[in-house]
Amino acid sequence: MASVAxxxxxxxxxxxxxxxxxxxxxxxxxxSVAIRENEFFTLLGPSGCGKTTLLRLIAGFDFPxxxxxxxxxxxxxMLPPYKRPVNTVFQNxxxxxxxxxxxxxxxxxxxxxxxKDEIAGRVAEMLRLxxxxxxxxxxxxxxxxxxxxRVALARALAPRPxxxxxxxxxxxxxxxxxxxxxxxxxxxxxxxxITFIFVTHDQEEALTxxxxxxxxxxxxxxxxxxPRDIYERPAERFVANFIGETNMLKGKLGKVSKDLADVxxxxxxxxxxxxxxxxxxxxxxxxxxxxxxxxxxxGGKTAGLLKGELENIVFFGTDTHFHVKLNDGxxxxxxxxxxxxxxxxxxxxxxxxxxxxENSARVLKD
Amino acid sequence: MSNAEAVAKKxxxxxxxxxxxxxxxxxFVIFIxxxxxxxxxxxxxxxxxxxxxxVKYWQFSGDGWFSVFFQRDIFxxxxxxxxxxxxxxxxxxxxxxxxxxxxxxxxxxxxxFIATRPEGKRELWLFLITIPFWTxxxxxxxxxxxxxxxxGVFNTVLMKLGIISSPxxxxxxxxxxxxxMVYVYLPLMVLPVYASLEKLDFRLVEAGYDLYAPRLxxxxxxxxxxxxxxxxxxxxxxxxxxxxxxxxxxxxxGGKNMMLGNLIELQFGQGRNWPLGAALSITLMxxxxxxxxxxxxxxxxxxxxxxx
Numbered sequence: 001m002a003s004v005a006x007x008x009x010x011x012x013x014x015x016x017x018x019x020x021x022x023x024x025x026x027x028x029x030x031x032s033v034a035i036r037e038n039e040f041f042t043l044l045g046p047s048g049c050g051k052t053t054l055l056r057l058i059a060g061f062d063f064p065x066x067x068x069x070x071x072x073x074x075x076x077x078m079l080p081p082y083k084r085p086v087n088t089v090f091q092n093x094x095x096x097x098x099x100x101x102x103x104x105x106x107x108x109x110x111x112x113x114x115x116k117d118e119i120a121g122r123v124a125e126m127l128r129l130x131x132x133x134x135x136x137x138x139x140x141x142x143x144x145x146x147x148x149x150r151v152a153l154a155r156a157l158a159p160r161p162x163x164x165x166x167x168x169x170x171x172x173x174x175x176x177x178x179x180x181x182x183x184x185x186x187x188x189x190x191x192x193x194i195t196f197i198f199v200t201h202d203q204e205e206a207l208t209x210x211x212x213x214x215x216x217x218x219x220x221x222x223x224x225x226x227p228r229d230i231y232e233r234p235a236e237r238f239v240a241n242f243i244g245e246t247n248m249l250k251g252k253l254g255k256v257s258k259d260l261a262d263v264x265x266x267x268x269x270x271x272x273x274x275x276x277x278x279x280x281x282x283x284x285x286x287x288x289x290x291x292x293x294x295x296x297x298x299g300g301k302t303a304g305l306l307k308g309e310l311e312n313i314v315f316f317g318t319d320t321h322f323h324v325k326l327n328d329g330x331x332x333x334x335x336x337x338x339x340x341x342x343x344x345x346x347x348x349x350x351x352x353x354x355x356x357x358e359n360s361a362r363v364l365k366d
Numbered sequence: 367m368s369n370a371e372a373v374a375k376k377x378x379x380x381x382x383x384x385x386x387x388x389x390x391x392x393x394f395v396i397f398i399x400x401x402x403x404x405x406x407x408x409x410x411x412x413x414x415x416x417x418x419x420x421v422k423y424w425q426f427s428g429d430g431w432f433s434v435f436f437q438r439d440i441f442x443x444x445x446x447x448x449x450x451x452x453x454x455x456x457x458x459x460x461x462x463x464x465x466x467x468x469x470x471x472x473x474x475x476x477x478x479f480i481a482t483r484p485e486g487k488r489e490l491w492l493f494l495i496t497i498p499f500w501t502x503x504x505x506x507x508x509x510x511x512x513x514x515x516x517x518g519v520f521n522t523v524l525m526k527l528g529i530i531s532s533p534x535x536x537x538x539x540x541x542x543x544x545x546x547m548v549y550v551y552l553p554l555m556v557l558p559v560y561a562s563l564e565k566l567d568f569r570l571v572e573a574g575y576d577l578y579a580p581r582l583x584x585x586x587x588x589x590x591x592x593x594x595x596x597x598x599x600x601x602x603x604x605x606x607x608x609x610x611x612x613x614x615x616x617x618x619x620g621g622k623n624m625m626l627g628n629l630i631e632l633q634f635g636q637g638r639n640w641p642l643g644a645a646l647s648i649t650l651m652x653x654x655x656x657x658x659x660x661x662x663x664x665x666x667x668x669x670x671x672x673x674x
């Protein structure tokens with residue numbers, strides 16, 4: 001039993017906050033998710049979607065209204081935070097300002113009653129792990145944001161938690177530092193072998209770092225899957241919109257065979273699209289096409305292609321975005337890499353045609 | 367060129383004069399209201415006492431300071447230690463220190479309670495804390511007297527309930543003085559402690575819990591060190607008026623349980639020994655200063671070295 005148990009298994013967890021009057025806020029609505037051992041798992045969603053609430057329930061700062069939270073098979077939902085072998089990296093680090101870097105890192109071990117020399121050894125090991133040896137005697141107010149981030153990580157990792165919770169830990173850092181820390185976090189997770197549960201609203205961060213992602217909205221989990229799954233086969237409109245740029249075209253569902261279906265787009269051509277397990281009953285469907293899965297060419301003659309008028313060209317360095325208004329009026333974006341000789345001689349206002357890569361379209365279930 | 371320099375210099379001088387003029391109100395308060403009277407007190411403490419109070423001006427003697435610590439027998443002129451004064455001195459320090467500790471003991475949980483209420487409701491609780499300030503201290507002290515005297519509410523209720531057969535003597539004891547001072551000075555502890563608790567980042571408390579610290583450890587290792595400025599301020603605000611308290615020991619302690627304030631009043635009144643009164647006042651000031659220096663330095667040191 002213990003060997004197959006998930007690191008964290010949330011079962012039908014709800015959390016209702018009661019406001020001043022009669023108003024209730026249902027922050028989590030029957031959420032179930034199993035997080036595997038040694039996994040980098042991300043809870044992704046806009047602010048207010050319940051991702052931080054779920055994290056706080058796992059940490060023990062709040063208690064669920066209903067449902068259970070299992071840690072390797074044991075229900076921990078009602079344990080106080082200081083009795084859970086789970087540690088948190090807080091959004092603004094929450095380092096103790098009256099202690100040095102080393103004292104911060106050693107605090108958890110000290111509270112666990114570890115012997116002094118063991119604490120000293122472990123603190124030194126942690127300082128080495130996050131490359132902060134030289135600053136161990138500094139006050140936390142005397143180090144930079146990126147360094148505080150490392151100390152917060154070291155402090156949470158020092159007691160060897162079974163699960164590490166990270167609450168938007170990178171959001172306070174600037175772009176360059178955030179990129180470095182993303183790699184750093186992956187390295188730490190790999191080296192320590194600890195299960196990471198990472199909360200973020202940044203879809204790019206989620207895609208680059210995670211083993212699996214749970215996309216959340218309005219207190220519910222909409223889809224759980226690998227970054228590729230989530231990106232290429234979004235199940236719902238919200239997921240498709242939230243992650244990456246996307247084109248959505250309406251169409252009529254034709255013949256469905258196993259996981260491929262014929263869809264006749266209102267904008268013209270017929271194409272094959274992958275389908276989810278459940279389909280809308282009406283036959284009226286939305287198809288998602290990622291901008292990089294389309295190619296643009298001048299002229300509007302070729303049959304079987306999307307056609308429209310080029311409205312704008314935006315240069316992005318590595319690639320270029322072409323904004324097209326299709327013949328039925330719907331907008332469509334094509335992203336093409338700026339590979340040397342390929343620059344298609346297009347001008348704004350000209351007629352263009354768009355080809356969609358085979359099987360890259362996806363039918364949404366809503 | 368030199369003409370321009372002269373003009374500039376003149377303006378500069380006028381500017382400096384203007385600045386001094388602007389700081390006049392502050393200087394007036396500092397010198398006339400604070401430093402001046404202190405100097406007068408110091409002067410009085412070294413003068414010869416007048417026969418009917420007052421002092422004999424510009425006749426200097428060390429008698430005032432001498433009798434702070436020593437007394438001369440009226441009959442045989444032998445010198446002995448003024449143990450009555452030392453007893454009062456010791457009682458003042460002891461009661462003021464106990465008052466400070468007890469107001470902290472009761473005030474800290476109160477302040478914590480208020481600081482953890484929802485934002486809109488804190489004002490109401492603070493308001494309730496400050497209500498006693500609206501009543502004169504004398505009236506509040508008499509109210510305590512009414513409660514604890516032998517025929518008072520406390521003893522009557524206990525006797526009616528059959529818990530005690532004769533009233534407990536609380537009035538005119540150190541306990542009565544302590545009770546009165548803790549009651550009167552409690553808000554002075556609650557308010558500054560609240561101010562620093564309100565600024566406390568409660569995520570640090572969560573971080574403490576997260577790192578396996580149970581409640582008492584979180585209080586001891588995180589909340590107390592971080593609210594130290596408020597605790598120091600509250601202790602100062604309570605200790606200073608408590609050691610010089612006059613009304614409370616007068617009403618609740620009676621003539622036998624004098625504190626320094628009462629002793630000083632006695633010298634300027636019935637005792638007709640102004641130099642001694644002045645010397646005692648300055649002694650009180652010195653005690654307060656030394657105690658504060660010691661306390662503040664100690665407190666900030668233990669803060670810096672916390673957690674070794």
